Amino acid sequence: MELYIHIPFCMKKCDYCDFPSGAYDATVRRDYSRALIREMEMYAPLFSDAVFSTVYIGGGTPSWLEWEHMERILLAMRRCFHIEPEAEVTMEVNPGTVSAEFLHMIKKQGVCRLSIGLQSGDDGELKTLGRIHDFARFLHTYELARNAGFYDINVDIMTGIPGQTTHSLGRTLSDVIRLKPEHISCYSLMVEEGTPFYERYADDVKRQLQGEPTLYLPTDDEEYELYALARELLFAARYEQYEISNFAKKGYECLHNIGYWRRVPYLGLGLSAASFYGGHRYTNCGDIFEYMDMIISGRAPVTSDVLLSRDDAMAEFMYLGLRMTEGISRADFMEEFDMDIEARYGSVIRDLTAKGMLSLSGGRIALTPVGRDVSNTVLCEFL
Ligand code: SF4
Structure with a gap:
């Protein structure tokens, strides 16, 4: 069994982001942390026999949560659930939101893997994305992580950023590869409706869909060139591609994600979190205030419960499993x-x-x- 914990807080919303996250104030961060612990306590009896082999604490930006709240969440997690002693426990962190104290605390509480959201090594591209950091800040975060004793680090890279070229992506990858992270994820940017990005590039999205030349976003051919370059550079640096978008040094594949592609059951806690167990897919409430209200009134914050048909389960088996090499x-x-x-x-x-x-x-x-x-x-x- 696997565990996912969602921390929906960010210092500032990035222009392309449609994840369940936002720049909430300190009171909301405190109340949410309390609600999350209540949710753990709610599920603890139901999962008293389960053994969790991986945990993924994602967001949002978990490292933007005050460390006292995070410490309480990590302690509650171990109190409520049986986490294997050797479990892979990953936390997402973003450059510019991490202190040495925070890293030492999460390490002490059993987090052993970090996933750092770099996206690009080009400061202009980071600005285009509306990210809060520049490459220098990422380097500082990476150094803090290594100094705190993290020896299993993923770096997220993005392709398809407006204005990105094979030259700039090549430079980003070379700069990252030089640091020798154990894992590199390389996802392409999706322009989602309802984001500032969509408003900015709506015309280009239409051109892209119609296969016409674009002004800012990459065409399918350009997107392919970027992906092919990433693969070539990562192979040359001896990273193995174990999934369409994920590359790792041998023995450092992300077990949590592999479990997801193999349809291992998981419990998701927090805003909008999804769960999969007993043949059902559950989704938690996506409104943070409603989520907290449901928990305060003693209700599980689940707003969708779908029993998978046999056909759906077979289709999932194929399209998730085939993502892996x-x-x-x-x-x-x-x-x-x-x-x-x-x-x-x-x-x-x-x-x-x-x-x-x-x-x-x-x-x-x-x-x-x-x-x-x-x-x-x-x-x-x-x-
Ligand atoms: S840091 Fe990540 S989760 Fe937060 S707004 Fe940016 S893309 Fe979204």
Whole structure:
């Protein structure tokens, strides 16, 4: 079983962000922290037999929460749930929000992995994104983390930033690779409706969708060039690609995310957090004040409860599992659904294999490098 804890606070909202997060004041941060602990206490009896092998504390910017609140949350987490002694416990931190004291405290409370949201090493690109930090601040954060004894660090990089070139991305990656983080994630920017970014680039988004030349955002071909460059530089630096967007030194893959792609059950706590157990997918309330009210009145803050059909579960098995380089196992499919994978997806698998998108070997099915380049299209075939 896995545990996810959501901390929805940021110093300032970034222009492209549609995550459940915001720049709330100190009173809200304190009240939310208390509500989160109440939610843990609420779920503790239900999960008294569960053993949690990974924890992911994401946001938002967990490192923006006052360290006293964070310490109480981490202590409550261990009081309420059985976390394995060797569990992978990750916390997201953002440059410019972290102090040495905070890092020492979370390390003492069992956080062993950090994920740092750099996004770009180019200060102009960071400004375009509306981030609060520059590259110098990231370097300072990274140094603080190493000095505090963190030897398992992920750095998030973004592709597809308006104005980004292969040259600027190459420089970002070289600068990051030189620091030797154990893990690098490389996601492409999504321009989401309702964000300042969408308003700024709405015309370009329409051009992108129609396959027309864009003014600021990358075209599909440019996006592909950026991704291909990232992969080439990371391979050259001996990072292994274990998932479409994730690269790691051997032995430093993120176990929490692997669990998600393998459909390991998880409990999500906090604003908008999602859970998956007993065949259901649950989602918590997305309004922070309503979330806190529900908890104060003794109600679980769940606003959506979907029982997955067998077909939905099979589709999830395929499109989540195929994101990983190792792909999926025919035997696992049989064990989980008591059905041969050929009986359900035989024609799709044959078709994609003939097109060079899937490879079949040793009882496993995986995306080929060509399939990975058009993964969205390939994975949709299983929906
Ligand atoms: S730091 Fe992350 S969660 Fe916070 S506003 Fe920026 S992108 Fe969103």
